[in-house]
Amino acid sequence: MPTVKLNKKVFEKLVGKKLPIEKLKDRISMMGTDLDSIEGDEISVEIFPNRPDMLSEQGFARAFSSFIGVKTGLKEYKVNKTNDKLIVKNLPKEWPYAIGCVVRGLKLDDEKVREIIQIQEKLGTTLTRNRAKGGIGLYPVNKVKFPITFSGKNPKEIKFRPLEFPKEITALQMLSQHPKGREYGHLMENWKTFPVFTDANGTFMSMPPVINSHDVGKIDETTTDVFIEATGPDLKIIKQAINIIATALSDMGGKIYSLKVEIPKEKLKFDCPDLKPKSWNMDIDYINKRLGLNLKEKEVKTLLEKMGYGYAKGKVLVPAYRADIMHQVDFAEDIAIAYGYENFDAEIPNVATIGKENPFEIFKRKVAEILAGNQLLECDTYNLTNEDLQTKKMNTKMHTIKLANAFSQEYSTLRAWIIPSLLQILSENKQYDYPQNIFTIGRIFKKGKTESGVEENDRVAVLVCDATANFTKIKQSFDYLMRMLNIKYETKEAEHPSFIPGRTARITVKGKDVAYIGEIHPQVLENFSLEFPVAAFELNLSELF
Amino acid sequence: MNDLIKSLSPLEREVLPKVEDSITLKQLVKKTKKQEVEVMRALQWLQNKKVIEISLELKELVTLGELGKKYTKVKLPERRLLDQLKDKGKLTIKNIDLPKSELNIAIGELKKKAAIQMGKEITLSPNGRKLLTKDFIEEIFLSKLPKDLKEIENENKLAYNNLKKRKNIIETNLEKIRTIKLTLLGKKLIKQKLDLDLIEALTPAHIKKGTWKDKEFRRYDVKINVPNIYGGKRHFVKQATDYAKKIWLEMGFEEMTGPMLDSSFWVFDSLFTAQDHPVRDLQDTFYIANPRDAKLPKEFVSKVKKAHEKGTPGSTGWQYKWDENDAKRNVLRTHTTNLSARTIAQLDIKDLPKKYFALGRCYRNEALDWSHIFEFNQTEGIVIDENANFRHLLGYLKQFFTKMGFPKARFRPAHFPYTEPSVEIDVFHPVHKKWVELGGAGMFRPEVVIPILGKDVPVLAWGPGFDRIILEFYKINDIRELYKNDLKQLREIKNWIK
Structure with missing residues (x-):
């Protein structure tokens, strides 16, 4: 989750109230943001991904001030209309949209410039998914001339000096030489043309979503008026981005001016940004029923206002910077937060349902209890393992289901049988007293005719290990289990490369193969560096049940 | 003195007369013609009875x-x-x-x-x-x-x-030389008649023939430490999960079980998790190489697709193009909530209210260290009830954690793509005096419920991790110990008593 860092003094000024530290911690946590730390003057807060509007100091302070009741209610943002144009045409199909606006009258200093860059970066990693879903750029207005055009160009024709770079280079050079080019260049792989902003003089301003021009695409503390753009494949997302940045800059003291955006291909012409609140229907009964409350309309209005909404006659006014409202349940949550999770009266309703344990789970528990009663120690093992342990060390071959993206070779395969996991346990416990008689119940995975194409079975494996471990002992253990479960079985001679020939058997129940039993082959013992004989069985419980 | 003589074991009775002052263990072994371990055992018993003293000297012996x-x-x-x-x-x-x-x-x-x-x-x-x-x-x-x-x-x-x-040709070995000295008591004892006719082990013959009647029993040293034995026992994690299951059963919940390897459809899409959500990234979720794809349940695909793209009634949905191929990808479940989705999909509205729980392994693509583990247990619960509300959700959770030993629970706002409202559960650790974060809960969004159940019925849902609770109970700090299977630890760890 992204973290915003706030300066406590600036934050308090924006909020309009100073809270004692404990209260501050509590309120931040109970607003639905995760307090990371407060150290000295720095407050660090984690923001959930549904609230990108809180990724700026201004956005977070706006929400918090309202939540603690200082400046509640819908905050209106005025947009001054202009006729300056942004023309969007001839773009690669992967990056078809651009919108933008202008904010004037900013008084910036070092701190504020850093803050603006922080918003831009945080939105880039979260809302626009590391720029895959959009790019955001800012330019000093005095360095560019409207109308501005966003269009696709042949990479060979694109040439400018990218940010913090010593000289002018071509688009392709930017991808290989500029750090941002190397970081984000993969997004433009196989694009027929590269999208660029150019101004009325034909000056290259930037090449989204990778890099801005050093000459015209860089704001600093002398900048007062900025042109903000957002581009990408998803118009909805880039509108959210513009709304969030424009309102944050307005909260910094700027005035918002609109642009006329023209997208001829889609016959679209509109003024941007549109910061009018969206009106949503809300059914108070639905909200009360969901939350188990009995709120009156007036109370609902107050609670909504604490969360920055407006409310009038059954309609909720949603501020333009909110990107997460999909359904009235989203209001239910915000009303619950405003009401205070700590103020809900937790209750267990009087609903008669009958508890029921899964019968197979009962069966597995019984098996474990019988084995534990027979002096066996239960182990608990990972289902993830590796091919080497499953096959090579066991002297055998079998098909295993593998992960596509394992983090290590050691845990890269789902197990096809369980005895190897238990042999590994014995090999790691040689320093302790013998006999070491152990068992585990675990899952195995093999190809099968299920929805996923994989069949999962639960099996039990038992190993006995000491100087006298042999077939008789393991057969006794197996026989005891089956007698206690009241299951009749047949034993057949069998061969298995992990077991000693002539001391290996297959067990069948009602004609189905359900288990292998025998003395583990000394070659396998050697592979596991074991010095005592081991006898083992592995029984498919899913087949028995 | 008489009791002392009666308490001598046959071995002691044999060894003691051969003890002279300052004899070494080696010499005594030769003299008694017994195994060194036997002689040593007898000497230790005699020392416990304060009859002799054994002194130990280390010598470097060239052999x-x-x-x-x-x-x-x-x-x-x-x-x-x-x-x-x-x-x-x-x-x-x-x-x-x-x-x-x-x-x-x-x-x-x-x-x-x-x-x-x-x-x-x-x-x-x-x-x-x-x-x-x-x-x-x-x-x-x-x-x-x-x-x-x-x-x-x-x-x-x-x-x-x-x-x-x-x-x-030669080697130098460290040799322990044990020298035995008789104590005053020992010197007196050695002069006594030691070969009394005592009953050592009571045998069936003694009982049958009554021969015990005219004999005395050799006295045992009842204070002696005996060698450890190790009983068979359930693994401590299983003991804990069995207990948690019992709580849910007592509260009237039915158990859900099902696949650990499942399609993205059931793990993510049916839970209204957008296909570009970071939780579905390769660095968070284990994907299966082969079989790469699952078959999708036809009756639900178009409904889930519509919920993502255009929403359910009253909802805008995520508004993106939902790709069936992404939904087909097989994964290891990242939560047991795939079972909840599958269960709701099978329900008939006429059978409501229903309450279900699950307790099982889940997976996340994470390297192993003291606080991170790639296989973990989750305890899942859902309540599907026309009259269920947020207060009930908090009620069930509070009850469960009280029974687990955490009577103080705190609920904070949180965010999950498939619940609204969403809750983060903290419990107050009675020993460490701090809040411990245990995981998430909430009410399923209508966009989750409508496509698989057919109607916007309130569904309470939770899925806190369970391993943290186990660690706290057994006072284990390193999560890797849960599946380390150190036999000494397994043999000695206390039982889950609750």
């Missing part, structure tokens, strides 16, 4: 090595060469009858002793002739072994140093 033992039989190589020279007078190197490995050593040693003269042929020197009838210092030294390292002096020291440089 014969593997080659040394051989040479005491076939003589040192240099002696054999000297003997050959005595017989033949002179020898070329080729004519020396010694194995290659000993030849150089033999010549070198004799040269050091100035016993030979080297030319085209090797001949004896005057000194060599003298040595024909005199033992080398090394031979004398070897004949005196074993010997305490501290007691080696003068000529012996030289011989010892010479031999130490050669491999495997």
Whole structure:
């Protein structure tokens, strides 16, 4: 989750109230943001991904001030209309949209410039998914001339000096030489043309979503008026981005001016940004029923206002910077937060349902209890393992289901049988007293005719290990289990490369193969560096049940 | 004194009379003709009875090595060469009858002793002739072994140093020398008649024939420590999960079980998790290489697709193009909520209200360290009830955690793509006096419920991790210990008693 860092003094000024530290911690946590730390003057807060509007100091302070009741209610943002144009045409199909606006009258200093860059970066990693879903750029207005055009160009024709770079280079050079080019260049792989902003003089301003021009695409503390753009494949997302940045800059003291955006291909012409609140229907009964409350309309209005909404006659006014409202349940949550999770009266309703344990789970528990009663120690093992342990060390071959993206070779395969996991346990416990008689119940995975194409079975494996471990002992253990479960079985001679020939058997129940039993082959013992004989069985419980 | 005599075991009775003051264990073993462990056991018992005292001294003892033992039989190589020279007078190197490995050593040693003269042929020197009838210092030294390292002096020291440089002739071992002393009590005891006719083990014959009636029983030392035994037992994680299951059963929940390897459809899409959500990234979720894709449940695909793209009634949905191929990808479940989705999909609205729970393994693509684990347990619950509300959700959770031993629970706002409102559960740790974060809960969004159930019925849902609770109960700090299977730990760890 992204973290915003706030300066406590600036934050308090924006909020309009100073809270004692404990209260501050509590309120931040109970607003639905995760307090990371407060150290000295720095407050660090984690923001959930549904609230990108809180990724700026201004956005977070706006929400918090309202939540603690200082400046509640819908905050209106005025947009001054202009006729300056942004023309969007001839773009690669992967990056078809651009919108933008202008904010004037900013008084910036070092701190504020850093803050603006922080918003831009945080939105880039979260809302626009590391720029895959959009790019955001800012330019000093005095360095560019409207109308501005966003269009696709042949990479060979694109040439400018990218940010913090010593000289002018071509688009392709930017991808290989500029750090941002190397970081984000993969997004433009196989694009027929590269999208660029150019101004009325034909000056290259930037090449989204990778890099801005050093000459015209860089704001600093002398900048007062900025042109903000957002581009990408998803118009909805880039509108959210513009709304969030424009309102944050307005909260910094700027005035918002609109642009006329023209997208001829889609016959679209509109003024941007549109910061009018969206009106949503809300059914108070639905909200009360969901939350188990009995709120009156007036109370609902107050609670909504604490969360920055407006409310009038059954309609909720949603501020333009909110990107997460999909359904009235989203209001239910915000009303619950405003009401205070700590103020809900937790209750267990009087609903008669009958508890029921899964019968197979009962069966597995019984098996474990019988084995534990027979002096066996239960182990608990990972289902993830590796091919080497499953096959090579066991002297055998079998098909295993593998992960596509394992983090290590050691845990890269789902197990096809369980005895190897238990042999590994014995090999790691040689320093302790013998006999070491152990068992585990675990899952195995093999190809099968299920929805996923994989069949999962639960099996039990038992190993006995000491100087006298042999077939008789393991057969006794197996026989005891089956007698206690009241299951009749047949034993057949069998061969298995992990077991000693002539001391290996297959067990069948009602004609189905359900288990292998025998003395583990000394070659396998050697592979596991074991010095005592081991006898083992592995029984498919899913087949028995 | 009489009780003391009656409490002597047969072994003690045999060993004690052989004890003289300051006898060593070795000597006593020889004298009693018993195994060293048996004698030692008897001595320890006698010491417990304050009859004797055993003192321990560590000595570095020089003994014969593997080659040394051989040479005491076939003589040192240099002696054999000297003997050959005595017989033949002179020898070329080729004519020396010694194995290659000993030849150089033999010549070198004799040269050091100035016993030979080297030319085209090797001949004896005057000194060599003298040595024909005199033992080398090394031979004398070897004949005196074993010997305490501290007691080696003068000529012996030289011989010892010479031999130490050669491999495997002598070795130095740390030896424990135990000396036994009789205490005053012991000195008195030893004068008594010790061979009483006592019953050692009570046998069936004694009982049957009644022969115990005119005999006395040997007295045991009942305070003695006995060797550990290890019972069979359930793994501590299983004990804990069984207990948690019991809580849900008592509260009227039915158990859900099902696949750990499932399609993205059931793990993510049916839970309204957008296909570009970071939780579905390769670095968070394990994907299966082969079979890569699952079959999708036809009756639900178009409904889930519509919920993502355009929403359910009253909802805008995520508004993106939902890709069936992404939904097909097989994954290891990242939560047991796939079981909740599957369960709701099978429900008939007529059968409501229903309450279900699951407790099982889940997976996340995470390297292993003390606080991160790629296989973990989750305890899942859902309540599907027309009248269920947020207060009930908090009620069920509070009850569960109280029964788990955390009566103080705190609920904070949180965010999950499939619940609204969403809750983060903290419990107050009674020992550490701090809040411990245990995981998430909420009410399923209508966009989750409508496509799989057909109607916007409130569904309470939770899925806190369970391993943290287990760690707290057993006071384990390192999460890797849950599946380490250290047999000593498994044998000794306390039982889950709740």
